[in-house]
Amino acid sequence: MGMEAYQAQFADHLPGGGPAWLSDLRQAAATRFSSQGLPDRKVEEWRYTNLKPVQAQLFALDAVSAGAAPPALLESSYRLVFSNGVLQSGANDLPTGVRLAGMAETLSESPGSLAAHMGQINAGQDLPLPALNQALSRDGYILSIDPGVMVERPMEVLFLSDAGTCYPRNLVLAGAGSEATVVEHYLGRGDGEYFVNAVTEIHAALGAKLRRYKIQQDAFGASHVATLAGQLGDDAHFENFDLNLGGQLVRSEIHMALAGQGAEAALNGVYLLRGKQHCDNAIQMDHVVGATNSHQDYRGILDDKAHAVFQGKITVRPDAQGIEGHQLNKTLLLSDDAEIDSKPELEILADDVKCSHGATAGELDETGLFYLRSRGIPEAEARQLLMTAFIAETVAHIGHDDVRAVMERLVGEWMAQ
Amino acid sequence: MLEIKGLHADVDGTEILKGIDLSIGEGEVHAIMGPNGSGKSTLSYVLSGRDGYNVTAGSITYRGRDLSELNTEERAAEGIFLGFQYPVELPGVSSTTFLKTALNAVRRHRGEEELDAVQFMKRLRVHTKALNISDDMLRRGVNVGFSGGEKKRNEILQMALLEPYFAVLDETDSGLDIDALKVVAEGVNALRGPKRSMLVITHYQRLLDYIVPDYVHVLAHGRIARSGGKELALELEEKGYGEFVAGTEAA
Known part of the structure; x- marks a missing residue:
């Protein structure tokens, strides 16, 4: 599709209203996307994943309710529910110093509040899919935790979908010394061929401890593309876990900037696929400054004609000394027709560095x-x-x-099928 | 207990067992000795029904049933136990989970009620104490990081829990020093009884000083070449397997 065609589509669909800074952000993002279009397989990062199936779905923005939400995954969580991308129910009884709400309601209450943070992480800005999300997103969750606040109960955000296209835009602001756990649950209804393109931006300030877990159970006809862009300050600790079970075409992209000394990121995940499911985990771990640590451990089990991709890059910037960066990818192939493409990449421009990577693929041990x-x-x-x-x-x-107990249950259910 | 008649078996199209006849009565302990490559391990795998080990002729009757009707797990549940020469390491499967899953699978098959965690641990404790198996071993992955002696003790622990009618112990002595061998042999002897039969497979006579068999058979070139009492083992120790190996093609 050419640039003019995209611009014509955006003209019909760019959300109006909201503060001027947001309109500018949307307009700029639409222009960026129009000039690039969807990435094709000639782009190295997209070599193994073909986005053609979603081409016709980009502007199917007629959101209707996907029905009633199932019970929460966690017994005692603060919970937010989105239905086909639109906020359906909010969280109650939040402790002081914590805000968990929809983006649209946050902007209507306080139009200037997100200007300093939304769309500000460089890594996410220049990429076409996050740009498309920025241009068209109407809602998403905003989680903001004041400095020093420890949130004991986990937060759970459900994205329930069954049709159309949705562009959740999520933002997490973890204040200095704060501590919190948030679970993003993407759940499909039926076997619709809908499209989800989600972005989550994370800003973790000095000494913040944030756990972010994602459970992806979109419908087997659905396409799911998600980008996580994170920026970690001094001594910030970030733990991420990506469980991919659903979707026909899935891409989970993470851009993590370890921007403050003492910052630490653990990005782990499990993908369990069967049929013709395709799941691509693409991770960019950027050690911007010295004395930062990172760990990646991704494992998957593939049956039938499933196809998984793991692309993990660790970058260590010049003068970023005293680094540890480890990466592991292991895949179990249950069928001769299943396929894994595993591509580790290290770009190390400093010398006091301890980095490792390993990848294995094999069958079940007879x-x-x-x-x-x-x-x-x-x-x-057995x-x-x-x-x-x-x-x-x-x-x-x-x-x-x-x-962890929830994840173990879901994994067990997959295996028992 | 077990009746083997004219048993032929091949592995990947190569015939290894070439007509075995063997009869083991209730409560009896038989030893099978033989040189390397004589088919000892193949016999143990054929008895357990391992995939790839094909019976081409003859029959095995176990407690009145044709064994060929049962797959590996059914044989185990019916009371056949194989003590492995090389116990398999299962990283990520905790020993306790493994033992509980196995015991409950067998109990289910036998129409007995499954044990809950408390009942199971109580039963497990009795055996781990006798076999000197530490809590640390139980917490680890099955056989992961175990010494040779620990692995074999773990095999005997499984046997003790599963209470088989017929146990095949494949080269239980391999890789053990004399102290470890004594512990394992004591564990085996404690499980001897009038209702339980055993087939002890070994290359060396040494093990049979500690697990004294009722009968000894020599396996060579896929056949039982000689049978006798426990004194046959001593004779083999003295003379070696020369007379069974010389002059014939290697199996």
Whole structure:
């Protein structure tokens, strides 16, 4: 599609209203997207993932309700529910110093409040899909935690979808020394061919401790593209876990800037795919300054004709000394037709650096299977034990006990299918 | 208990067992000795129904049933136990989970009620104490980071929990020093009884000083070449396997 065609589409769909700074942001983003269009496979970062199926869905913005929300995943969470991208119900009884609300309502109450942070992380700005999201997004969640506030109960944001296109725009502002846990749950209804293009921006200030977990269970006909852009200040600790179970075409992109000394990021994930599902995890870990640590541990199990991609890049900037950066990707292939493309990349421009990466792909251990069966464990149960064991170490990284239990349950359900 | 008649079996199209006849009665302990490559391990895998080990002729009858009707897990649940020469490491599967899953699978098959965590731990404690198995071993992945002796003790622990009628112990002595061997042999002897039969496979006579068999058989070139009492083991120790190996092609 040419630039004029895109601009004509945007002219019909750019949301109006809101403060001037937001209109400018949307207009600039629309222009950026129009000049680039959707990335194709000639772009190195998109070599393994073909976005053609979503081309016709970019402007299907006639959101209607996706129906009633299922019960929350976590028993005692503050919960926000979006239905096909529009806020349906808000969180109650939030503690002092915490704001968890929809973007649209936040802007209508306080139009200037997000100007300093929204769309400000460089890594996310120049990319076409986040630009498209910035131009068209009408809602998303805003989580802001005042300095020094520790939020004990986790926060849970449900994005329920069944049709059309939605562009959730999420923003997390973790104040200095604050501590919080947020779960983004993308859940599909039916087998609609809808499109989700989500962006979450995270700003973690000095010493903040933030856990952000994402559970992606979109419908098997859906396309799901998500970009997480994070900026960590001095001594900020960020833990992320990406569980990908749903969707037909899935891309999960993370751009993490370790911008303050002592900052630490752990980005882990599990992908469990079958049928013709495609899931691409693309991670850019940027050690901007010295004395920063990063860990990545991604593991997956692929059956049938599923296709997974793992692209993980660790960049260490010049003079960013005293760095540790580790990356691991392991995939279990249950079928001869399943495929994993794993592409580690290290760009190290400093010399006092400890970096490692490793990637493996293999089949279920037949000897282990025989050992289990020889003890009376039926084959299906034995396979499940070995599959669970394969991803156990990664799941064990999840620092929040209740969230880990939820993830373990969902993983178990997948394996029992 | 077990009746093997004219058993032929191949692995990947190569015939390894070439007509085995063996009868093991209730409560009896038989030893199978033989040189490397004689088919000892193949026999143990055929008895457990491992994929790729194909019976081409003959029959195995276990407690009145044709064993070929049962797959590996059904054989285990029916009371056949294989102690592995090389116990398999299962990283990420905790020993406790493994043992509980196995015991409950077998109990389910036998129509017994599954044990809950408390009942299971109580039962487990009895055996781990006797076999000197530490809590640390139980917390680790199955056999992961275990010494040779720990792995074999773990095999005996599984046998003790699952209470089989018929146990095949494949080279249980391999990789053990004399002290570890004594502990394992004590564990095995404690499980001997009038209702439980065993087939002890070994290359060396040494093990049979500690687990004294009722009968000894020599396996060579896929056949039982000689059978006798426990004194046969001593004779082999003295003379070696020369007479069974010389003059014939390697199996």
